[in-house]
Amino acid sequence: MASDQGNNQSVERAASVLGVFLDGHPELRVTDVVKATGLGTSTTSRLLTTLESLEFVERDALSGLYRLGSATITLGGVAVNQHPVHREARQLAQELAARLGLGVNVAVRRGTSLFYLLNFEGRLAPRSTVLTGQRKPLHATGLGKCLLLGLGPAERRELLPEETLHGFTPRTLTSHTRLDAELDEVHRRGYATEVEELAHGRSCVAAPVRSRSGEIVAAVSISGPLSTVALDSREEELARAVVEAADSISVGLGYVGPLGNAPHTLEGTRS
Incomplete structure (x- = not known):
């Protein structure tokens, strides 16, 4: 049960991080996401790194800013086509x-x-x-x-x-x-x-x-x-x-x- 609760919390936190990008700010710093979600800096950085590895977000190599990644486009396209x-x-x-x-x-x-x-x-x-x-x-x-x-x-x-x-x-x-x-x-x-x-x-x-x-x-x-x-x-x-x-x-x-x-x-x- 404790494991399930921890997994659910991780999913909810990841969803809250992705949700920040829906508020009209296409590119964000880690500190921007921290402020918007209320999560700790280390937790936010870890979540963004994981989401980046899964292509749900991507980070600009020059500015270091994060934006939504290609996986979100794929999911959106599949959902709307269905x-x-x-x-x-x-x-x-x-x-x-x-x-x-x-x-x-x-x-x-x-x-x-x-x-x-x-x-x-x-x-x-x-x-x-x-x-x-x-x-x-x-x-x-x-x-x-x-x-x-x-x-x-x-x-x-x-x-x-x-x-x-x-x-x-x-x-x-x-x-x-x-x-x-x-x-x-x-x-x-x-x-x-x-x-x-x-x-x-x-x-x-x-x-x-x-x-x-x-x-x-x-x-x-x-x-x-x-x-x-x-x-x-x-x-x-x-x-x-x-x-x-x-x-x-x-x-x-x-x-x-x-x-x-x-x-x-x-x-x-x-x-």
């Missing part, structure tokens, strides 16, 4: 991004956040970083709104207490009353929009993806700079495209619509 939503969505999302010239993203819910499974960039919506693997707030994104449709009002309040509905811009929905009203509208029309709710100058349209049982298991969005997405003139076009994409992915997952009917189609959009 995900059923990723398998169904990847080619469709890539083709849609190329056709529209905008970003196309697919995400699932992980706890209180959305988790990006994949993203492709069109020529009109380039990004300097890859979104895959990143987490974003549910209440401030079109993807998140679609994922929240799978929960009732009471469940949403339990998952996201109102004090956690942080405002990122003046447009962010920071109360459950406003969020409930927005989600009622999303449910009615079959897609969500987001205009500068998470970041200035960005907007998107998104639609939910359902599994064989009808449960909302993911969401897909079309996104880009505010002027390029241009929802004031393109909302109907983009809403139809994202709903059709979500329905295609849902069909691939085995969804055949309520009571065995075909998946829903877009009935109408706002002017």
Whole structure:
């Protein structure tokens, strides 16, 4: 039993060391890892040396700084390729991004956040970083709104207490009353929009993806700079495209619509 506890502790410590590299600091000194984890210097150095030998981290020969290694890329690639939503969505999302010239993203819910499974960039919506693997707030994104449709009002309040509905811009929905009203509208029309709710100058349209049982298991969005997405003139076009994409992915997952009917189609959009 003592041996098992020691092994578990070692795994937890190694995981905490790797977790430090996920906080936006790609290269770290040993002292940085010590400060972030609270582990001793000798323990941290030993863990980093072991992780380096396994290629989970690598150390720059000149600076001595550590960064994530190739083994983490391999694990991430295998994990995402094995995900059923990723398998169904990847080619469709890539083709849609190329056709529209905008970003196309697919995400699932992980706890209180959305988790990006994949993203492709069109020529009109380039990004300097890859979104895959990143987490974003549910209440401030079109993807998140679609994922929240799978929960009732009471469940949403339990998952996201109102004090956690942080405002990122003046447009962010920071109360459950406003969020409930927005989600009622999303449910009615079959897609969500987001205009500068998470970041200035960005907007998107998104639609939910359902599994064989009808449960909302993911969401897909079309996104880009505010002027390029241009929802004031393109909302109907983009809403139809994202709903059709979500329905295609849902069909691939085995969804055949309520009571065995075909998946829903877009009935109408706002002017």
